[in-house]
Amino acid sequence: DVKVTQSSRYLVKRTGEKVFLECVQDMDHENMFWYRQDPGLGLRLIYFSYDVKMKEKGDIPEGYSVSREKKERFSLILESASTNQTSMYLCASTGRTLLYEQYFGPGTRLTVT
């Protein structure tokens, strides 16, 4: 079974703090993704990576950065957290064969106060 894990289920941070969200997958997948989920807006892609040290901006990259130093790990970084970044963050991965579905982690609910 594919497993995608995220470092925290719930996180509370203060405005201006630097926040790290970690995602690890155990299926040797090339592609990894970070989404944020907000009610009524569905899932919106923040960043994705198709290989180690490679990254591309998604639809809403402002205020975020990412790091992929190892194939299995994809980190999302909020350089200076703001209240409008309070959201559910979901990580996903998929293999190089694009016919495959994406596999999702359990999500991190981040609250910025």
Added chain:
Amino acid sequence: AQSVAQPEDQVNVAEGNPLTVKCTYSVSGNPYLFWYVQYPNRGLQFLLKYITGDNLVKGSYGFEAEFNKSQTSFHLKKPSALVSDSALYFCAVRDISNTGKLIFGQGTTLQVKP
């Protein structure tokens, strides 16, 4: 531009009745279509996909979806709803950029009443 629309924010159905959750898409070329389900405070779980072939696709938990090219639709269906099917459902289409990106609809909340 590619897009996915789920026209209903919420669908209510009685247990034992058939259910349909609607999805329409807009994409150039052949679409790769997916349905996911999300239970409260959980990640998304894959239900089924259409890549090519038979227009009726069967998936997990008794769900199926019908691909209709002329209507650009991919509606999710189940013959007999269960209370435990109550959840948030997302339709998605693969982006044509060959990066594995998915474009998601806004989501539809399914409420199955006993």
